[in-house]
Amino acid sequence: MMRLWSIIIGYAFGCLLAAVLVCRFALNQDPTQVGSGNPGTANVGAVFGKKWGIITCLGDILKTLICLLIVHHIFSSKIALVYAGLGLMLGHCFPFWEHFKGGKGVTVAVLVAAVYDTRTAAITLLVALFLLITLQNLTVPPIIFIILFSLYELIKIKEAGLVLLLMTSIMIFKFRSDLRDFFTGNGKKVDVLYTIKKKLGIKRDN
Numbered sequence: 001m002m003r004l005w006s007i008i009i010g011y012a013f014g015c016l017l018a019a020v021l022v023c024r025f026a027l028n029q030d031p032t033q034v035g036s037g038n039p040g041t042a043n044v045g046a047v048f049g050k051k052w053g054i055i056t057c058l059g060d061i062l063k064t065l066i067c068l069l070i071v072h073h074i075f076s077s078k079i080a081l082v083y084a085g086l087g088l089m090l091g092h093c094f095p096f097w098e099h100f101k102g103g104k105g106v107t108v109a110v111l112v113a114a115v116y117d118t119r120t121a122a123i124t125l126l127v128a129l130f131l132l133i134t135l136q137n138l139t140v141p142p143i144i145f146i147i148l149f150s151l152y153e154l155i156k157i158k159e160a161g162l163v164l165l166l167m168t169s170i171m172i173f174k175f176r177s178d179l180r181d182f183f184t185g186n187g188k189k190v191d192v193l194y195t196i197k198k199k200l201g202i203k204r205d206n
Helices: 002-014 018-026 041-048 050-075 078-093 106-116 118-135 140-156 158-174 176-183 192-200
Strands: none
Touching (some): 018 050, 050 078, 078 106, 106 140, 140 176
């Protein structure tokens, strides 16, 4: 019952899409009708500006942390966090009140991983950051992050690893069109180092 209730609680919180709430109540907009159509941080930030993207991200962080704290308080079991994470991912990616069309779950996955195993999450995030800089792509790094994290946890605790791999499969499914674009050479490039240098006022080398 602990596992089932953790998933149910996670799903309830996951359905609270920060992108939809921010856009509809603060901007009178529908994030599914603008930009890429994805109700997530990246799309909100790209269309409405960095400020609203940050607010959206903070909203998703808040709902994830609150959910994990509640589940931990009720069950006091580490494995319950993983099942709550699965529920969060399902709710965020397939919210019932948005006709099961939600975000891609990157923020949720990173937070669940960080809370469940901080050290491993930090290491795999560094790998993802390296890939982000070298590949200049926003699709592959988060997927590699969750795959590496899940496989490591699978070695430690099989049950946790299997649940995390299920979360991974959900993320891959949500990123399927982006992955297709990446492997066909049509993926959008993001030069992180150039962006940082620009913010710092450093001119790009010719």
